[in-house]
Amino acid sequence: MRECQVVSPASHYLAGDLGERAFAEHVVDDTVARHGRVDILVNNAGISKHKQIYHMSADEAEQVMRVNFLSCVWTTLAAIPIMLRQGSGSIVNISSFAAKVAPPRETIYAASKAAMNAFSEGMWNDLAGANIHVAIVNPGPIDTEIWLKEDEPVAFHGRKYPPELITQAIFEVIEKRRHELTVPRRNPPLLLARFMRLFVPSVLRAALARFDPVPREVLEKARARAREGKRLGDLRDD
Numbered sequence: 536m537r538e539c540q541v542v543s544p545a546s547h548y549l550a551g552d553l554g555e556r557a558f559a560e561h562v563v564d565d566t567v568a569r570h571g572r573v574d575i576l577v578n579n580a581g582i583s584k585h586k587q588i589y590h591m592s593a594d595e596a597e598q599v600m601r602v603n604f605l606s607c608v609w610t611t612l613a614a615i616p617i618m619l620r621q622g623s624g625s626i627v628n629i630s631s632f633a634a635k636v637a638p639p640r641e642t643i644y645a646a647s648k649a650a651m652n653a654f655s656e657g658m659w660n661d662l663a664g665a666n667i668h669v670a671i672v673n674p675g676p677i678d679t680e681i682w683l684k685e686d687e688p689v690a691f692h693g694r695k696y697p698p699e700l701i702t703q704a705i706f707e708v709i710e711k712r713r714h715e716l717t718v719p720r721r722n723p724p725l726l727l728a729r730f731m732r733l734f735v736p737s738v739l740r741a742a743l744a745r746f747d748p749v750p751r752e753v754l755e756k757a758r759a760r761a762r763e764g765k766r767l768g769d770l771r772d773d
């Protein structure tokens with residue numbers, strides 16, 4: 536924050552849980568109260584939930600959707616009237632390449648990001664003529680702390696790109712009024728995965744199953760829990 540205040544003394548922050556609608560709306564309202572306007576809204580908050588679906592509780596799934604998707608809906612719905620009053624605004628949604636190709640153990644994360652992308656695309660239609668620009672940034676693997684917070688081991692050991700690529704992409708979509716950027720751009724593995732998803736999905740499914748196979752004991756334990764009448768994510772006695 537101090538670094539921001541050097542170049543922009545009026546910078547401020549709010550600490551709270553964006554998975555709660557009241558706080559998400561408050562972020563927008565507080566910004567208007569302090570600064571009089573909201574020119575740019577970047578929906579960046581996100582949590583990963585890297586785990587087999589057999590280990591996923593309904594509460595965890597709901598939490599991911601609240602933080603990754605609904606927070607973006609709540610801040611956006613609060614910001615649109617402000618931007619309409621101003622006559623302009625930009626909304627940038629930080630999604631994920633997982634919205635395009637769901638990796639193993641990313642079921643609910645990928646769903647939350649795909650929902651964010653569909654929500655953004657819908658606004659391209661509904662906000663036409665309002666001078667409110669909506670952009671999607673789909674990061675690939677970026678070297679941030681999110682990789683240290685994973686619930687289960689990650690099969691991906693490829694290159695992770697610097698976070699600066701994402702800040703540059705955010706500036707680019709705003710300044711050039713671009714609608715969607717996937718970063719890193721023209722990256723062969725991401726392009727190949729996207730191509731396979733679109734044109735040879737069965738080959739992609741086979742490749743992902745080999746890349747991070749479901750361990751046999753995970754499936755066996757899930758079956759045993761199912762026989763006991765337990766819900767998914769109920770890992771007692773494991």
Ligand SMILES: NC(=O)c1ccc[n+]([C@@H]2O[C@H](COP(=O)([O-])OP(=O)(O)OC[C@H]3O[C@@H](n4cnc5c(N)ncnc54)[C@H](OP(=O)(O)O)[C@@H]3O)[C@@H](O)[C@H]2O)c1
Pocket residue numbers: 551552553554579580581582602629630631632673674675676677678679680681682684
């Ligand atoms: N890194 C990647 O490889 C990658 C790839 C694709 C997409 N993304 C997306 O990029 C965005 C930024 O992630 P990152 O890589 O920078 O991960 P990160 O280092 O874990 O940062 C996540 C950010 O979200 C905030 N956040 C999480 N839950 C929140 C909540 N309930 N309320 C308010 N803030 C919350 C965190 O705040 P606190 O630190 O205060 O918890 C943190 O600032 C996310 O949307 C992520 O899904 C990242």
